[in-house]
Amino acid sequence: MIRNPALRNVPLGIQQKYNVVTCNYVAREQGVTKVMSVVDAQEKCLQLVLVKGEDLTHYREMSYQVTEIMKPAYCLIWIETNPGPHRRLVVGFHIAAELRTAIWSKLGLDVCAWVATNKLLAKLVSGSFKPNQQTTLLPQDVDHIMGHxxxxxxxxxxxxxxxxxxxxxxxxxxxxxxxxxxxxxxxxxxxxxxxxxxxxxLGVDDSPVVPTGAPKSLGDEDSFKKISTTREVAEKTQELLTSLKDGRPPQTFRLTIPRYSAENKWFSRESRQCPVPHHLGHKVVSGSTDANVHLVTLAMKLFNKMVDGSTAFHLTLLNVCFTNLPPARGTSSQGAITSFFTLGSSPQSSPTPSRTHEEHPPS
CATH class of the missing domain: 1.10.150.20 (5' to 3' exonuclease, C-terminal subdomain)
Known part of the structure; x- marks a missing residue:
């Protein structure tokens, strides 16, 4: 919807193969749900617009940008030393509000936030007051939430x-x-x-909030009825590689296929991996047209170590993955935690938050 504003106010579903993996709230109001089959979704909503979502490149890029905006907030718990739970909730309320404003103004994304005294309770109320709203759970409401x-x-x-x-x-x-x-x-x-x-x-959770940074691996896979030639394997690998870009040079490439056995009714997975040459990793980052050609060559060498291509084989799944990725660029903290407070706003002067919500990012 950000890339194509014309889709913002129409029922929209993101399609991967035969399923609607997610949809906007306009579609949800007409009965479409996540992970619903395309056939069922179109029966529920005749006006449903479907957009292919196999390529996750834009999603990853946006995800990293959101994470980067939120990084300074990770130090919140260490800055706030007053033991009073309401005091911490007030600070959390303001941090969440400022984060939502920052994400909206910089990226154009609506954001929900749920503030509580620990991660468990914040997750429990995360399904309430959506979309684009903010909820704070007070300690006196915990017993009610847990009991119901x-x-x-x-x-x-x-x-x-x-x-x-x-x-x-x-x-x-x-x-x-x-x-x-x-x-x-x-x-x-x-x-x-x-x-x-x-x-x-009892709603007690002492697990800490820690930043994880960008993922150390990046992969994609597809399942299908049958692939039985090395040419088809190479073509499917080429297709999957198009989504494996996030601005970091890959250092290791891994290929995974299913391995059937008489003892296993379903299948296990078998993998092989190899280093990605330094020059090839930088070609991937630069978007060089021949980068994927070289990666497919690597993939086929790995494939031939697992499958004898000269004999009959029946492949129903293929997974490609970059591992040992370096940290994302610009991972140093940008700005102090105080940058998320607007001038004139102060947690000391703010009212105690209640179990209420805001429908628009605050200014």
């Missing part, structure tokens, strides 16, 4: 396998886990896990 979650799968950090183990103890809901004795959890899972599960059920 329902199933344990609703708690971030409690996955499918953990839920199954807890069900064996008769624990189905968050409230069940809250009421279950800590000693019983420790007996079953040990001290660290037992205490962590009890804390999660």
């Amino acid at each position: 979650l329902g199933g344990l799968h609703r708690v971030p950090g409690v996955g499918h396998q953990t839920s199954k183990l807890l069900q064996a103890l008769g624990l189905v809901t968050v409230q069940d886990l809250q009421l279950f004795p800590l000693a019983g959890l420790v007996k079953e899972y040990g001290v660290p896990t037992g205490q962590r599960l009890k804390n999660l059920s």
Whole structure:
């Protein structure tokens, strides 16, 4: 919608193969959802406009720009030393508001924000008050939020396998886990896990917020009914490589294919990798037209180490990946945390935030 403003106010879906992987809110209002089949989405919304989304280059570029804008905010928790939870929430409220304004003004992106006393609680309220709004969860509302979650799968950090183990103890809901004795959890899972599960059920989370930076690997894959010639492998590799660009020179190239076996009903994966020559890495960054030609040559050498191309083969998946990527350019902190406060705004003079929301980035 940023690249083509004409799409901003129409029902829009992003298509990958046979699915709508995401859609705008205009489409959602007409019943389209993420990961819905294209056929079902078009039945729900006859006016749905579909845009191909296999190439993630623009998405990655925008993602890095958003992350770069947010970097100075990572030091917030270390700057704020006052132990009062409301004090920290006020500061977090202002930081979130300034970040949303910065992202809107610099990139044209609407942003939601959820502020709470820890990551777990912020995630729990992250589905509320969307789009383009901001929510702050007060400590006195935590018990209400946790008590009305329902199933344990609703708690971030409690996955499918953990839920199954807890069900064996008769624990189905968050409230069940809250009421279950800590000693019983420790007996079953040990001290660290037992205490962590009890804390999660109560909305307690002491995990730190840490910046991760740009990903160290960049990959893309595709699945298909059948590829059975080396020419088709080379063509599919060439197609996948077009999306592997984010401004950093790759240092290692990896190719992955499925490996079937009689013991495995589905398949495992087999990979081979090799270094990317220095000059070729810089050709990738510069957008040289022959960069992918050389990368395909590397890929086919790796492929031939895993598959005998002179005999019949049946390939249904191909994954290409750059690994050991260097840090993104400009990763040094740009500006101090105070740059996110507008002149005249001060957390000391701001009212205590409540569980309310704003519909537009504040000025």
